[in-house]
Amino acid sequence: MSTADKPIHALDLPQVDPLPPETQRYFDICVEKLGFVPNVLRAFAFDIDKLNAFTAMYNDLMLGPSGLSKLEREMIAVVVSSINHCFYCLTAHGAAVRQLSGDPILGEALVMNYRAADLSPRHKAMLDFAAKLTEESHKIEEADRQALRDAGFSDRDIWDISAVAAFFNMSNRLSSAVDKQPNIEYHSQNR
Numbered sequence: 001m002s003t004a005d006k007p008i009h010a011l012d013l014p015q016v017d018p019l020p021p022e023t024q025r026y027f028d029i030c031v032e033k034l035g036f037v038p039n040v041l042r043a044f045a046f047d048i049d050k051l052n053a054f055t056a057m058y059n060d061l062m063l064g065p066s067g068l069s070k071l072e073r074e075m076i077a078v079v080v081s082s083i084n085h086c087f088y089c090l091t092a093h094g095a096a097v098r099q100l101s102g103d104p105i106l107g108e109a110l111v112m113n114y115r116a117a118d119l120s121p122r123h124k125a126m127l128d129f130a131a132k133l134t135e136e137s138h139k140i141e142e143a144d145r146q147a148l149r150d151a152g153f154s155d156r157d158i159w160d161i162s163a164v165a166a167f168f169n170m171s172n173r174l175s176s177a178v179d180k181q182p183n184i185e186y187h188s189q190n191r
Contacts, residue, residue: 008181013043015042016047023048039180040180043180061164067157068126070100073164076126076161078090078114079110079134080164084172086172087175087176095186121151126153129144145158
């Protein structure tokens with residue numbers, strides 16, 4: 001069974017058919033670059049306005065200008081998703097960490113327990129903050145932000161760390177609620 005034939009989540013929300021031309025072009029670019037359309041996009045394709053809102057926020061946070069590298073943003077996504085036990089995001093973003101870092105061990109360590117990974121002090125501070133924001137956001141205080149500054153992050157970087165962590169907390173919960181399934185292609189990538 002191909003990825004396109006497998007259910008992508010537990011709800012009966014069929015994709016808009018036909019897709020608007022702009023959306024179809026976006027999906028075609030995914031196939032060209034990745035070899036498939038990520039199920040997260042297909043899951044939102046029952047409502048093009050929701051799909052557009054999701055992709056605009058995702059693209060801004062994960063691909064837009066930032067003092068954080070693409071790898072650092074993916075690392076945050078994986079650590080947040082690990083804490084939340086989000087199968088979809090761990091699979092998809094774990095593959096991205098493996099690909100961007102060239103290090104399958106780092107990808108696996110972040111999926112299982114980021115504290116076991118061989119991390120720089122900068123990355124340890126960043127992921128400690130993302131973890132605390134995920135587990136007990138109400139306990140974030142100035143000392144937590146200062147620890148990031150001490151590790152070399154600017155206030156804008158702290159905003160971006162927080163925004164990426166917050167986005168994946170939302171996305172994880174939605175993925176879990178609807179039992180979103182990752183594309184099978186992610187499992188074997190960059191191992």
